[in-house]
Amino acid sequence: MTNTDSAPLKRSHSTPLRLGIAGLGTVGIGVIRLLRAHTALITQRTGRSLEIVAVSARNRQRDRGEDLSAFRWHEDPLSLASDPDVDVVVELIGGANNPARKLVTTALENGKAVVTANKALIALHGAHLAQLSAEHNAPLYYEAAVAGVVPAVKVVREALAGDQLTQLGGIMNGTCNFILSEMEETGRAFGDVLKEAQEKGFAEADPSTDVDGWDTAHKLAILTGIAFQPIDFESLDVRGIRGVTSPDIAYTKELGYRIKLLGVAHRTKDGGVDASVQPCLVPLNSGLAQVGGAFNALTTVGAFSGAVTLSGQGAGEGPTATAVMADLIDLGRGHHLPLWGQQPPEKAALCVPSDTVEGAYYLRLSLADNVTEESINALLDEHKIPLKHASLRKEANGSLHFVCVTHPVLAGTLHSTLYALGRHESLSTAPLALKIEAMP
């Protein structure tokens, strides 16, 4: 064929693609199981065989339910990066710091391809890794870093590459989604449900990465980098779900909404990025409201492509291993892409300050005894918060809540008001504001 830079279609690559896996937790073992379950299928589809030659993990003695005796064992994961028999380093250690970071950078410097599920690493160090990857002509793939089996990276970087997206976002953390679903179904408090989730292994002992929104933020930063432009992670506005109470879930449901932790990014008119992670109200009859439990869902919007939605399990052995395997098959097929889908820019962009973005909000103020509706209305009026409708709600335990929905208001105005109200004698506890998000 002329001039199409071909990888041949009739492939029977004689040599296997040799893998070294660092990290033998759920996902690492899942990759081994998946490859063993579908060896012939994967070889046929890849056009060559994928062969695990080496592994590394902290504890060699632990029984992981798979026979690992055929693989070379590296005590130090870093030595995988210089094992001459390894073509692709599969980094499943996790975390933005060493040893994961050092392993990935060394592998790239040694010209080895890397496949990782490490969202923090890409979100925080993507700019440097993109440069390294291009410099050493060593591809770095990371489908499993975003939303488990949901092929978010591939779809944004390949299927929608012809369009300029204007918006993307969705539910990208199964732990928060599980907690919010449980709170709604059982009426229990956040702390109770979190504790149960920790006991069942759905949430980490230190839940901050999940419930404070950082995990979602990592994924949003990665997708923003592909769809719009790489951003400085520090400039992202991130809020978690700790402030959401059972009454909030009941009130918002009566208003026709469900609370979901969303990561959402917009391309502004002048080509900037407005991105944030926060618990939002989505209409009960929307697609996002139906996404329950451990599922993740991502919606993109573009002038040509319209709205496209993807959903699937955001974590777990099989789903995440499938995403890792997709990257390995791509590499085996000879498909290589720059980290952000194009040559990286000189430096990452800052997000538009979130204070300058307008939105409508649900607002709940827990009132001290003997505070009147009129005095709260006057207080909000004083702060120039325009109300669409408001009502006073009394709970069975006697606590009194002023619940309202605002007209569109600058986030800056709203948050400075919340700060002031948080210190006001009329309020018994900190107020809560949740953005109303009308994604398609």
Add this chain to the structure above:
Amino acid sequence: MTNTDSAPLKRSHSTPLRLGIAGLGTVGIGVIRLLRAHTALITQRTGRSLEIVAVSARNRQRDRGEDLSAFRWHEDPLSLASDPDVDVVVELIGGANNPARKLVTTALENGKAVVTANKALIALHGAHLAQLSAEHNAPLYYEAAVAGVVPAVKVVREALAGDQLTQLGGIMNGTCNFILSEMEETGRAFGDVLKEAQEKGFAEADPSTDVDGWDTAHKLAILTGIAFQPIDFESLDVRGIRGVTSPDIAYTKELGYRIKLLGVAHRTKDGGVDASVQPCLVPLNSGLAQVGGAFNALTTVGAFSGAVTLSGQGAGEGPTATAVMADLIDLGRGHHLPLWGQQPPEKAALCVPSDTVEGAYYLRLSLADNVTEESINALLDEHKIPLKHASLRKEANGSLHFVCVTHPVLAGTLHSTLYALGRHESLSTAPLALKIEAMP
């Protein structure tokens, strides 16, 4: 990098990828508009420029709203296949026969890559085209053939390539979905709504391809070919939506279901394929029930990947052009895949005969005057149709319907019963059976 068969990551391919577009209808013009709107972006992301050099359409005089003067005009689309300046032939003529078929085969024989939106061509002649493509090392891409902007082909062929799917299916025809949605919302009859859809341009003058299920069947056959194995299109069981009446929509809604035309394929335990297109009942609270109007949705299920769902607009200028552009960007990036994602088998497989597949059904029998519920119960009992529940319904116009839901029954038993009942004096019009489909 060692041993990963690299297409270089630092690409600045000096020569453009030169396109020849055959067919300048909605999609052809959409591709030109998309490329003109995002020239710089698409060049950056592809690593080289895409350049339209030639076009072909039946009527040169027609004003299509885009300046075509820069492109070489081929009166005969076939001559695009031998234009030495064309690297990729973009076939947007449509139809399984000539000139589309001849254009695609000649282009492949001449070693040119082909991108097409032609579902009938791939579904009916995929086996031959896969051989030709491999033989001449000329890739044939067809993302736009299935479900418009929904990246169904890419996701099944690449993102889920590591798993053996066990089931796939969904809503793949916007016209049927629009008609069924309209019937539900307005209570109007099938014929009325179809006529309006034709007047508005949502349905073809000859609606058979859409409403009789053939369009969905083409798409299902293609996805089955990638996920399971290429099938003989003639062996696919295909039923359309003409028999669905307004009372059926009302009755099924009361039962907690919505009627959708689904294409569904299963991998049987011994590696065969059970595939069919038919109007089905899906639970009102399921994801598929929420897919309205012109949207398409596809769900896949695999042991490792779990359930993955994709949705987006199934047709239209922008969405379909985005899918065509994704293929062109893939080709420009040097990503080539065999038509079915692997070397094609010697011959296509036959689907498992649909009569041998079990399912639960909704059944509506329109009764002649003076027929009793007991006599119908006896009739169904005689035919060994096990009923879960049944009721007699009288419409305002006096017509009497026996409505029931069956326990799982062989499709063969059910359809021979329907055939017998259709001739029975107790029934005033043909009976209707709709499968209850519990996709995740």
